Amino acid sequence: NAGVTQTPKFQVLKTGQSMTLQCAQDMNHNSMYWYRQDPGMGLRLIYYSASEGTTDKGEVPNGYNVSRLNKREFSLRLESAAPSQTSVYFCASSVDPGPSLLNEQFFGPGTRLTVL
Amino acid sequence: ILNVEQSPQSLHVQEGDSTNFTCSFPSSNFYALHWYRWETAKSPEALFVMTLNGDEKKKGRISATLNTKEGYSYLYIKGSQPEDSATYLCAFSSASKIIFGSGTRLSIRP
Numbered sequence: 001n002a003g004v005t006q007t008p009k010f011q012v013l014k015t016g017q018s019m020t021l022q023c024a025q026d027m028n029h030n031s032m033y034w035y036r037q038d039p040g041m042g043l044r045l046i047y048y049s050a051s052e053g054t055t056d057k058g059e060v061p062n063g064y065n066v067s068r069l070n071k072r073e074f075s076l077r078l079e080s081a082a083p084s085q086t087s088v089y090f091c092a093s094s095v096d097p098g099p100s101l102l103n104e105q106f107f108g109p110g111t112r113l114t115v116l
Numbered sequence: 117i118l119n120v121e122q123s124p125q126s127l128h129v130q131e132g133d134s135t136n137f138t139c140s141f142p143s144s145n146f147y148a149l150h151w152y153r154w155e156t157a158k159s160p161e162a163l164f165v166m167t168l169n170g171d172e173k174k175k176g177r178i179s180a181t182l183n184t185k186e187g188y189s190y191l192y193i194k195g196s197q198p199e200d201s202a203t204y205l206c207a208f209s210s211a212s213k214i215i216f217g218s219g220t221r222l223s224i225r226p
Contacts, residue, residue, distance in 0.1 A: 004159075033214075042120070042205060042216035043160075059215070090159065099214040100147040104162030 001026055004108035006091050012114045013081045021076040021111050023091030031098035032074035033058075033105065034066060036087040043090065049074055050097045081115045088112050120208045122217035129196045130225050136192045137220040139206030143187035150207040151180055151191055154219065160205055163191075196224045 004025045013019055025032065031050050035043040045058030049068040063085060065077045074093075078085060092105040121140040129135045141149060148167045152160040164173040169184040177194045193200055203219040 035216075040218065042218040043207075044216070045214060059213075099209060100211050101150070101209045101214060102148050102165065102167055104150065104165050105152075105160075107159035107161070109159055 003027065004091055004093055004106050006089075006108035006111050008111060009109065010112050012116065013078075014116050015082060017081050018077065018079050019081065020078075021089055021091075021113075022073070023075065023108055024073045025091075025093040025106070026072065027093060027095070027106065028071070029093035029095050029106070030071075031094045031096055031101075032068065033092040033094075033098070034064070034074070034076045035090045035092065036060065036085075037090060037110075038087050045099070046076065046089075048099055050099070081113075083115045086113060086115045120206060120215045120217040122204075122206055122220050124220060125218070126221040126223070128223045128225060131196060131198060133196055134192065134194045135196060135222070136190050137204065137222075139189045139191070139217055141187050141189070141206070141208035141215075142210075143185060145210040146184050146187075146208070147211060148209040149182055149184075149189050150209065150214075151189070152205040152207065154203040154205055156202075163204075191220075193222075196222075198224050198226055200224055 007022045033048045034046040047066040049055045052071045089111045091108040094105045151163040154160040166182040171182040179192045203221045205219045207216045
């Protein structure tokens with residue numbers, strides 16, 4: 001099992017460019033999550049998908065869109081990147097239909113994004 | 117506004133010493149409290165998920181307690197080893213939210 005995979009690992013964008021971060025899990029988990037991690041702050045939830053076919057906003061959704069393509073895949077799109085979106089992005093999944101999680105989350109390796 | 121606070125922000129401990137740190141969270145709408153261990157250049161990995169007031173969990177030299185009525189959890193590390201150096205995150209889970217603290221960064225001095 002690969003667990004949770006993310007692509008790309010690193011990306012540099014110019015302000016105004018768009019891109020999609022990909023996430024996939026092979027654990028047959030119900031819920032998937034996108035977080036961003038900034039220095040001095042904890043992980044902040046951007047969007048989540050409690051189950052296939054549903055998506056909901058988290059704490060910091062502005063400037064992002066998501067797609068739960070199927071049970072395995074959950075993508076995060078930046079339509080017009082801004083320097084404030086420079087961050088490390090983590091995808092996670094859980095067997096629970098979250099976010100009221102009674103079971104652990106499994107995290108991907110992260111994507112380091114720089115917006116110039 | 118839901119807030120999850122962790123203290124201290126950072127901690128330096130001599131190898132072999134025991135240590136503990138705190139996670140404070142809202143005492144209402146509680147579902148679960150998670151602890152994660154996050155090593156540099158890696159992803160967070162789950163240590164414990166606790167759901168009941170008075171829960172105590174243990175994994176090797178690491179243990180955790182939970183008080184949902186007053187809204188705090190303690191993580192204990194007994195006999196710290198260099199491999200315990202990491203950031204320890206807690207996360208509060210309610211019906212509609214999961215909120216992480218900013219972590220306690222633990223460094224073990226050999």
